[in-house]
Amino acid sequence: MNISLLLDTCGMFPLRQDRSSWSWRKILLIRPLIRNFIVCHIGDGKLGSAWFDDWPPLGPLNSLISTRDINRAGCNSKSTVSDIIENRMFKWPPDWLSKYPNLQLINAYVFTNEEDIYGWKKDDAVVFGFSVKNAWDSFRPRSAKVPWFSVVWYSQGIPKHSFLLWLVMGERLKMQDKLISWDIRDGSTPLCAFCKQCADSHAHLFFSYSYSANVWRMVQQMMILDIRSNDWHGVVDCVTPLASRNLAHVLVSKLCLAATIYDLWLERNNRIFKKVFRTEKQVFDAIFSNVRLQLMTIQFKSSSNVTRIREIWKLEDV
Template identity: 40%
Template sequence: MVRWIHTHKLAGRNFWNIDTQPNSSWSWRKILDVRELVKGRFIHIVNNGEFTSMWYDIWCDFGPLADLVSTRMIYHEGSDPSFSIKDMVLANYLNWPSSWLSRFPQLAMISAPVLSLAPDVIKWRDIDGNLQDFLVHLVWETIRSKSTQVPWASDVWFSNNIPKHHFVMWLLMGEKLKTQDKLKHWKVSENQVLLCSLCEQVSESHDHLFFNCPFSLQVWNHVKNHMEFPIFSNSWKDFTLLVSPFAKRRIARNIMVKLLYAATVYSVWQERNNRLFKKKKRSVDQVYKDIYATVRLKLMTINWKKTPQTLRLKSDWKIS
């Protein structure tokens, strides 16, 4: 794919110059949108010169030569924008027109590549300026927006998580779940009372659902018995502060606690949605049993090391 992008020619233009057409596919438009972010990071190591564009690829210190020499000038001298390095190298020197050398003296400083039989190699210049083999994760690390890591990152994202549970956890940590208290910003009638669908007593919010609601508090109290963890508060914020210092340690108890925490949050949110939108209700015991079965099944899939702690965890969760 990378080689095709860099070598494909269309009407004398390559990938960097292709215009986005209105009827282009969504994926193709998105690929073209990142050109400005990545175009200066593809570095060509010239060997045989066949797959490196003379004008549009970066193979020398001055960047793409098309930034210096216009397409009109290229055609005027009998050259072609589709030429590769091999097309322009004659007897191991670059055959620059004298008019170009007088106008762009830096061209004289470019050494002619010594061609060989090996194919050209494309490298990626990472965020530190080092040349690396092209890998998708390096590209992502270079172009993505970055901010300071939040203290609860290890609570939410870890290798043994259940994705749908931890996506809801991620929304909870940012207080982005669409609880009913947020509807007041959507011009809902002031006379309409939006009560928690679990207890039907007070207005619904993140703090109420997790875990001040009488229903969710009962679920939470059932789950606590499996955590073997000192619980100082029923507030999800306080519990997160308690778990975070231990979350980075990949030991059996910590993984089990994080799985239980996320499964409880997910199940409470799921029960809220079922009652609100589907008019279906489950009891506290039914919600708790669903949490227990889900976490137990996940624990069964983990390849644990044989330690006294993991053996005790397997015994407690009835895992053979």
């Protein structure tokens, strides 16, 4: 997406695209949001809008001067900055300076031979040129970085595993205990797909019940990092302090944790919705295969831990 298309979207230039299309109607809805981040650097003043562009220190003049006064002064919505400045002086009507005293705070521009250019506000600075990354960073919601961030998000992770683990960290999966609290049920009390004794929950599935605990125990044997806990919060507490360290055995542990979460959740859903059942060993084999395939794509520096990892995960011939 280039800056001219962005300006089209903001209504600064007529759109050549079909305004009646559904996609463009949706894009046009974000104009009020985007407009606040676009600034105009004045060169010759022939491109920048006199009233709608953010070029003066006070912001766009249409937020200061009424449309009625602009029209009465003989101007229109297509006026450029060069139309309202002559001989380094603004061509304000006499009554504007008393009606809008803040206009006296704006210094008239000295035009150059260069064209006006548009930039994007980012972190109290202006970036000339446009990128989706800068736009998203400017107005995306932000919150404090959680301590388990590195447990979930890292470049070598499997995306679908990381996403599901992120949901689990926030306890956002639609477990049966949540559905009961929302009163979403068919009159019967839903039971865990594994034990058939209680409603499932994040803590129950990861890894309190014997089925998931046994799967996790088999996975633990494949990890060099010692995580003895079968309690979900205990597992997270063990991994979190080391998660940001660039060590092979820590990476393997994070991959194993995410893969175990993913396959247990998959098994749970298959049992409920498809009536398909796997043994603990079959779930473990799926976890082993997923992690091994990912490890095959990673280049490790030689070390004693890496040698053990290659032996455990059968990577010697890769």
